[in-house]
Amino acid sequence: MAAGARALPGVSLTWAIDDPRMRRLILRLFVAGLAVFIGIPLLTLVLWSFAGEWFWPNVIPTQWTIRWYEQVFENPRVVNAMVLSFTIAPVVTVLTALIAIPAGYAFARLNVPFRRVLLLLFLIPNAFPRIGLYVSLAVLYYQINLIDTYWGVVFLHMIGTLVYMTWITTATFRSIDPHLEEAARDAGASPLRAFWSVVFPLALPGIIVASLFSFLASLDEAQGTLIVGTPHFITMPVLMYTLISSFERPVAAVFSVLLSLPSLVLLVAAQRYLRSEYVAAGLGRV
Amino acid sequence: MAEVELRGVSKYYKEVAAVSDVSLRIPDREFVALLGPSGCGKTTTLRMLAGFIRPDTGQILIDGKDVTDLPPERRPTAMVFQSYALWPHMTVGENISFGLKLRKVPAAQIAERARAMLDVVRLPGVEHRFPSQLSGGQQQRVALARALVLGPKILLLDEPLSNLDAKLRVRMRDEIRRIQQELQITTVYVTHDQEEALTMADRIAVMNRGVIQQLGDANDIYDRPATSFVADFIGQSNFFRGTLRRANGVTWAHIGDERVAVEPVDGAPDGAHVTVSTRPEVVEVVRAPEPGAFALDDPRLVNFGAYQRLAGRHPTLGPIEARVPKSFRLDARPVYVKLTRARAFAEPEAEMRD
Amino acid sequence: MASTTFAAPPRPRPRRLDRSRLAGLALVAPSLLYLTVFVFIPVVKAITTSFTVRDRDNAGNYSYRVGTDNYRAIFETETLRDNVIFTVLIAVISVAIVFALAYSIALALRFGKGPAVRFLSRIYVIPLFIPSVIASYAMITFLANHGFVDGLLQRVGFPDESFPRIVFDWKGIVITQVWLSLPFMTVLLSSVLLEISDTLVESARDVGASSWQIFRHIVLPLSAPGALIGITFMFLGVVGGFTVPYLLGPNAPQMLGVSMVYYMTNYFEPYVASTQAVVIFLLSLVAAIYYVRQQFKREVR
Ligand SMILES: Nc1ncnc2c1ncn2[C@@H]1O[C@H](COP(=O)(O)OP(=O)(O)OP(=O)(O)O)[C@@H](O)[C@H]1O
Ligand SMILES: [Mg+2]
Numbered sequence: 001m002a003a004g005a006r007a008l009p010g011v012s013l014t015w016a017i018d019d020p021r022m023r024r025l026i027l028r029l030f031v032a033g034l035a036v037f038i039g040i041p042l043l044t045l046v047l048w049s050f051a052g053e054w055f056w057p058n059v060i061p062t063q064w065t066i067r068w069y070e071q072v073f074e075n076p077r078v079v080n081a082m083v084l085s086f087t088i089a090p091v092v093t094v095l096t097a098l099i100a101i102p103a104g105y106a107f108a109r110l111n112v113p114f115r116r117v118l119l120l121l122f123l124i125p126n127a128f129p130r131i132g133l134y135v136s137l138a139v140l141y142y143q144i145n146l147i148d149t150y151w152g153v154v155f156l157h158m159i160g161t162l163v164y165m166t167w168i169t170t171a172t173f174r175s176i177d178p179h180l181e182e183a184a185r186d187a188g189a190s191p192l193r194a195f196w197s198v199v200f201p202l203a204l205p206g207i208i209v210a211s212l213f214s215f216l217a218s219l220d221e222a223q224g225t226l227i228v229g230t231p232h233f234i235t236m237p238v239l240m241y242t243l244i245s246s247f248e249r250p251v252a253a254v255f256s257v258l259l260s261l262p263s264l265v266l267l268v269a270a271q272r273y274l275r276s277e278y279v280a281a282g283l284g285r286v
Numbered sequence: 287m288a289e290v291e292l293r294g295v296s297k298y299y300k301e302v303a304a305v306s307d308v309s310l311r312i313p314d315r316e317f318v319a320l321l322g323p324s325g326c327g328k329t330t331t332l333r334m335l336a337g338f339i340r341p342d343t344g345q346i347l348i349d350g351k352d353v354t355d356l357p358p359e360r361r362p363t364a365m366v367f368q369s370y371a372l373w374p375h376m377t378v379g380e381n382i383s384f385g386l387k388l389r390k391v392p393a394a395q396i397a398e399r400a401r402a403m404l405d406v407v408r409l410p411g412v413e414h415r416f417p418s419q420l421s422g423g424q425q426q427r428v429a430l431a432r433a434l435v436l437g438p439k440i441l442l443l444d445e446p447l448s449n450l451d452a453k454l455r456v457r458m459r460d461e462i463r464r465i466q467q468e469l470q471i472t473t474v475y476v477t478h479d480q481e482e483a484l485t486m487a488d489r490i491a492v493m494n495r496g497v498i499q500q501l502g503d504a505n506d507i508y509d510r511p512a513t514s515f516v517a518d519f520i521g522q523s524n525f526f527r528g529t530l531r532r533a534n535g536v537t538w539a540h541i542g543d544e545r546v547a548v549e550p551v552d553g554a555p556d557g558a559h560v561t562v563s564t565r566p567e568v569v570e571v572v573r574a575p576e577p578g579a580f581a582l583d584d585p586r587l588v589n590f591g592a593y594q595r596l597a598g599r600h601p602t603l604g605p606i607e608a609r610v611p612k613s614f615r616l617d618a619r620p621v622y623v624k625l626t627r628a629r630a631f632a633e634p635e636a637e638m639r640d
Numbered sequence: 641m642a643s644t645t646f647a648a649p650p651r652p653r654p655r656r657l658d659r660s661r662l663a664g665l666a667l668v669a670p671s672l673l674y675l676t677v678f679v680f681i682p683v684v685k686a687i688t689t690s691f692t693v694r695d696r697d698n699a700g701n702y703s704y705r706v707g708t709d710n711y712r713a714i715f716e717t718e719t720l721r722d723n724v725i726f727t728v729l730i731a732v733i734s735v736a737i738v739f740a741l742a743y744s745i746a747l748a749l750r751f752g753k754g755p756a757v758r759f760l761s762r763i764y765v766i767p768l769f770i771p772s773v774i775a776s777y778a779m780i781t782f783l784a785n786h787g788f789v790d791g792l793l794q795r796v797g798f799p800d801e802s803f804p805r806i807v808f809d810w811k812g813i814v815i816t817q818v819w820l821s822l823p824f825m826t827v828l829l830s831s832v833l834l835e836i837s838d839t840l841v842e843s844a845r846d847v848g849a850s851s852w853q854i855f856r857h858i859v860l861p862l863s864a865p866g867a868l869i870g871i872t873f874m875f876l877g878v879v880g881g882f883t884v885p886y887l888l889g890p891n892a893p894q895m896l897g898v899s900m901v902y903y904m905t906n907y908f909e910p911y912v913a914s915t916q917a918v919v920i921f922l923l924s925l926v927a928a929i930y931y932v933r934q935q936f937k938r939e940v941r
Contacts, residue, residue, distance in 0.1 A: 024756075027748065031756045034745070035763050038819065041778035042770070044788045048781060057791030099674060102667035112664035116936075121672065123935050125679050126873070127928035129880020131897035132917035136686035137678060139910045155678050162671060179371035182338055185358040186365045187385035187436065191663075197384070201375045220771035223882035227901060240773040244780070244887060253781070256774045263769035 042260075048253035068250040078255065081239040088235060089218040092154050093211050096161040101207065104169025105195070109178065125163045133159060134224040141228050153229045157221050161214035168213075172206030173199065216263055288349055288362070288439035288472045289313050290335065295344035296496075297330050304330040306496035307344070312489075317466055317473045319483035322493035323519065328476040331493070332442050335474060337361045348439060364438035368445045370429040372417035378404075378428050379413030385436045403431040406465060423454045430462070434469065441466070441473045447482065459486055480520050484508070492516050514631040517563040524569065524606050526562040530554055530630060539630045542602035544580065546625050554632035561631045569608035570624040571596060579622035582606060587616060596621065683921070689914035710915035719892060720916075726893035728923060730810060730885070731878040734817040735871055741818065742825035743867070747859075749826075750833040751841075768823040776887040779816045783807050812888035813895070817878055825870050832866030833859070869934050872927040879924050896920050 048054070052063030072078050106112050107119070125133070137156060138147065146152035176199060184194035200207075222237035229238060236259050243252040290312045297305040305327040312318050320328040333339045335346060337358035346354045353361050372381050382400040391399070404410050407427040417425055426446060433441060446462070447455045463486050466473050477483050483490045484504045491501045492515075500512040511517035514525070528541035530551060538545045539562045548562060572579055582598030587610075596608045598621065608623050693707040714720045745764055748757055767775060782788045783806045790803040806812050836859060844854045885895035894902075896916050904913040921928075 024754075027752065028756050030744070030748075031760045034741075034760065038763055038766055038822075040788070041775075041782040041819070042766070044781050045774070045778045056786050057794035059788075059792055059795060099670040103671040106664045106667035110664035110667065111660050112668055113661050118668055118672065120932065120936060121675060121680075123932045125675065126935075127876065127924075127932045128679075128683065129876055129897075129920045129924050131880045131882045131900060132686070132920040133679065133682065133880075134882075135900050135904050135913050135917045136682035138904055139689055139914055140682045140685055142910070155674075158674065159678060162674060166671060177369060177371065179367045179369055180373055182336075182358070183365070183367060183371040183373070183432075184384070185338075186336060186363070187432070188359045188388045189384075190359060191357075193388070198373055202373075216769075220773075222771065222773045223886075223897070223901075226882075227905060230905070237771050237773045240771075240777065241887070244773075244777050249781070252777060256777055260770055260774050263771070266769065 045253045045256045048250055049257050051250055051253075068254045072251055072254045072258070075251075077234070077239060081234050081236045082258075084233060085219055085236040088150070088154055088157065089215045092157040092161055092218040093215045095154065096158050096165050096214050097207065097211055100162050100165035100210075101169050103166050105173050105199070107166070107170045108173035109181075122163060122166055125159055130160075131223060134227050137224075138227045147228055148230065148232050150233060153225055153233050153235070156224045156228055157218040159224075160221070161217050164217070165210045165214055168206060168210040169203065172203045172210075175206075176202050212266055216266060219262060220259075288315075290440055290472060290474070291345075291347040291350075292331070292335070293345045293347065295331070295334060295341045295346065297327075297334060297339060298342050303327075303496045305334070305341075308493075308496070308498055309344075310491060310498060310501065312472060312474065314472055315470045317463070317475065317486060317488045319475045319477055319487035319490045320493055321477055321480060321483040321490050321519075323478060326493040327496040328478070328493055329444055330496075332365075332444050332474060332476050335440070336363050336365045336442050362439035363442055364433035364436055364440070366426075366429050366433050366441070366443040366446045368448055370417070370425045370449075372425055372428055372432070374417055376416075377413060378415050378417065378420070381417065381428060382413075382432045382435050385432070389436075399435055400431075403435040404428075406434070406468070407431045408461070422450055423458060426450065426458055427461075430465065434465070434471075439472065441471050442476075443473070444476045445478070446475075447477075448479075455482075462486065484520075492519065494519070511563070511629065514561040514563060514633060517629065517631070521565060522607070523563040523565055524625070526603050528560055528562055528630070530558045530560050530632065531556055537630070539628070544600075544602045546628050547578070548628045548630040551630050551632060554630075558632040561633065562628050563631070564625050564628040566595060566607045567609040568627045569606065570626055571608050571610055571614070572622045572624060573619045575620075575622060576624075579624045580606070582621045582623055585616055585621045587614070596623075598623075686914040686917045686921075689910060690918045692911060694911060710911050711919075713912065714915055714919060720899070722893040723896055723899050724919060724923070726810070727879055727896045727920075730813055730817075730895060731875050734814050734821070734878050735874050737814065737818050738821045738825050738874060739867070739871060742822055742829050742870075745822075745826045746829035746833050749830050750836075764826050765823045767820050768827075770820075772820055772881075772883045773887070775820050776816055776884050779812065779819065779888060780807050783812060783815065807888055809890055813885050816884045816888055817881070820884070821874050821877065825874060828870040828873075829863065829867060832863045835866075836862050865934065869931060872931040872934075875927045876924050876931065879920060896923075 047061060049068055050064050050066065051061035052065035052067075054061035054063075103122075107115070107122075112118060134156065137159075141147040141152050146155070180198050180202070181194050184198045185191070189197060219235075220237055221235075222241065225233065225235050226238050226241060229235065234242075236255070240252065240255060240259065243255055290310075292308050292310045295305060295308045296303060308327075308331060310318075320331060322328055330339060334341050337353070337356060337360075341354065344354075345352055348362060372378075373384070376384065379397075379400055382403060383396045386396045386399060400413065401410070404412065407430050409424055409427045409431070412420065412424070412428070417428065420428065426449075429446070443462070447458050450458060459482055462475075475483075475487060487504075489501060489503050490507055492499045492507055494515050500507050500516045502510075502512075507516055507520055511520065511523075517523045518525070526539070526541050526546070528539035528546070531538045531540055531545070537548050537550050539548050539560055541562065546562060548560075551560070554560065575581070580600045580603060582596075582600060585596055585598040588595045588597060589612075592612075594610050594612055594614055596610045596614065597605065599605050600623075606623055606625075690710050691706055691708065693705050693709040695703050695705065697703065714724070745760060749761055770778075780787070784790070785803055785805065785807070787807070793803060794800065804811075806815065840858060840862075841854060844858055849857070880897060881895070882897035882901060886898045886901070889895060889898060896919065900913050900916040900920070903909040903916065
């Protein structure tokens with residue numbers, strides 16, 4: 001058998017290339033290209049946020065400053081948006097958890113009647129194009145006076161987070177040995193107590209990850225909030241639309257950096273939890 | 287006093303009967319083993335006793351009180367799971383104390399009782415360890431302690447030793463029996479290992495396809511199997527198919543042109559089709575022809591360490607095995623076997639041993 | 641002693657209200673109620689609204705009737721019809737590019753080793769954590785005329801004004817969608833490839849299959865169903881997207897998401913907007929049905 005075949009399934013793009021050195025070179029070029037494609041646009045934003053003076057076509061700013069950061073924090077619109085975003089996201093997360101965790105538990109453990117129909121219903125929100133859902137919801141909101149209200153925004157955010165959290169908690173509960181819970185019942189615990197003392201603590205890592213992702217999803221939701229929340233409920237990413245179109249480039253850059261920080265912190269913290277089921281379970285932001 | 291009774295209990299999954307019309311009364315302090323092959327309904331029966339499964343028909347009584355509709359937390363039973371089911375986020379001490387805390391036992395007493403119970407299972411001083419820090423055998427003891435600390439009336443065990451290695455299994459077997467005797471607790475023990483059942487239990491209920499085939503002590507089920515299934519499942523047997531004939535107060539099974547004397551059979555008419563079984567250790571081997579002895583073709587010896595088994599064929603009866611001492615030698619002389627203490631079972635075709 | 645009776649026919653005791661089933665229903669009920677009010681009713685409403693026609697008489701009074709005028713409007717108005725075609729094209733192109741890239745990354749992660757692969761596994765997830773508004777903005781500053789890349793090319797000697805129009809053009813939408821969707825698709829494909837056991841690949845190699853043959857006859861067919869879930873899910877995402885086309889797309893043609901929102905919020909035309917929403921649902925119906933069926937199979941087992 002040829003040496004090339006033995007080195008296979010070494011490298012991906014290069015299945016058909018037999019020279020290992022050539023293959024390695026191509027892989028490295030591919031990775032480098034990808035790194036540039038993913039990284040440099042973000043880096044450009046960071047540069048802009050510190051740019052005192054940056055005349056085109058210079059590749060980096062000619063003067064550096066942090067005054068945009070000061071400006072952003074003094075801008076009442078920005079501060080209001082931050083406050084709003086951070087008062088919506090926790091409420092969305094808690095409300096979602098309150099209704100999604102029981103549903104996830106029921107799907108994982110209990111003999112739910114009409115289980116198949118219900119599963120189907122819980123998959124549907126992901127199968128509809130989001131913007132279509134949001135516009136339909138906005139039409140309803142006009143009629144029930146939820147348009148441009150705090151709760152209207154909260155309930156809209158919950159469409160994505162609810163489905164996501166239901167599926168993750170279902171998977172989490174399913175991974176816990178049911179005998180652990182039965183042992184608690186056997187020791188005299190009521191169903192509620194058995195859940196609280198045994199199942200919940202064991203499911204906590206999964207629930208925390210799901211909650212963090214829900215929190216972020218709410219923090220980042222822009223398009224639906226724009227439709228049902230304007231003009232009074234401008235969250236951070238919605239304000240970003242305005243900042244971009246108003247061409248305040250350094251301010252928008254600063255704001256972008258600030259808005260990305262919570263997610264990036266989580267990326268570092270949660271990387272080992274980033275298992276495929278959490279992603280596949282239905283990210284609301286493909 | 288703690289006696290358990292199952293009265294006509296059945297459990298169906300769709301059309302399939304996992305447990306079918308089982309009745310069983312277990313008196314106080316008795317150790318009963320539910321023994322049977324995989325899928326025969328042992329676990330289902332045990333879980334109905336514990337309250338995890340609600341029977342479709344029948345009643346479950348503990349000390350004469352109907353508990354059929356009580357959830358597990360309101361039954362005086364305690365279960366030891368095959369997987370131990372120790373709570374991994376609690377220490378051994380917390381595992382054992384959990385039920386006591388629920389019962390609002392004062393803290394000082396809880397610690398005392400937990401420690402005492404760890405002594406009973408001979409595992410003192412591990413209160414502060416987590417289950418993952420214990421060996422399989424130790425986890426087994428903790429599971430036992432956790433079940434026993436609540437002072438249950440009935441102890442239920444579902445194949446508790448199947449995750450242990452062979453040596454440890456024998457040790458824990460004796461240990462569980464010792465504790466059961468010490469605490470005088472009514473016990474139901476599920477196993478598919480006949481050695482466990484025979485050595486540990488006062489009485490054994492042999493199950494097959496959701497039905498209790500025979501209930502009796504080790505001698506009953508070994509020496510006087512009630513069905514061909516029991517004869518086959520417990521120990522080993524030689525089997526033949528034949529027809530029943532009674533003559534001069536002797537019951538015979540006619541197999542082809544041969545006939546074998548069998549123990550008396552109730553309720554089966556002459557001419558009934560029967561399955562005949564006899565154990566290798568009661569098959570008598572002789573070296574000269576005599577009445578009732580069958581010549582064996584191609585005799586072979588198989589060494590089992592402690593004894594040997596003689597295997598051969600009879601042209602009419604088929605394969606036959608006999609247990610012989612290690613001193614037994616094959617030589618030019620022919621070998622004959624006498625089938626003593628044979629039992630005949632008249633059973634519907636579908637119920638024949640499988 | 642022996643009980644040799646055959647299994648009795650089932651005669652279950654009359655089922656009282658089964659507590660576990662009732663509890664299951666009760667636990668699902670709040671979520672179900674929520675979904676009904678905020679997803680199912682709006683969808684049904686969008687459908688009925690799309691068949692509602694508003695007429696205005698000479699006195700300026702509105703009257704309403706049932707009709708397909710809204711749909712006719714969409715397919716007879718050239719701009720709206722172009723929007724539909726544009727939406728589908730963009731979605732197909734983006735999905736194709738993402739799939740090719742993600743499959744390559746996933747293969748490298750699954751079968752490759754070494755520092756380059758380790759580095760790859762770190763960076764490819766980053767876009768997952770960047771809000772789409774930010775990603776769009778980053779791409780604007782990066783790719784716009786007189787943006788970062790344009791500047792860089794100037795510095796290395798390309799003539800002025802030679803940089804193509806990417807931002808505010810279909811290319812901008814596609815590039816940004818690719819950037820945003822790459823991690824999701826890669827994670828999904830990686831998990832699919834992980835399910836292909838090493839022994840399978842190795843035994844193929846033992847019988848002398850070449851790299852290409854292994855890929856073609858083992859890896860590709862085995863990963864196809866999982867890959868299709870990713871493709872359908874991403875298709876739904878792009879068709880139903882707003883942020884990227886809104887910030888980076890051309891004024892005409894528009895993607896349906898953008899045009900829908902304009903009709904809703906700028907022209908206060910819920911009828912046309914709802915109709916476009918229904919059109920979007922229909923456009924993605926095949927993908928949606930496939931997605932739901934696959935996920936459903938996985939869940940029900
Ligand atoms: N939840 C269930 N749904 C459907 N069928 C079941 C269920 N639980 C058990 N059964 C069936 O009921 C029969 C008895 O099962 P049970 O678990 O009681 O067997 P067992 O004797 O404990 O076997 P094992 O030695 O393998 O544990 C089996 O045929 C099994 O397939
Ligand atoms: Mg079992």
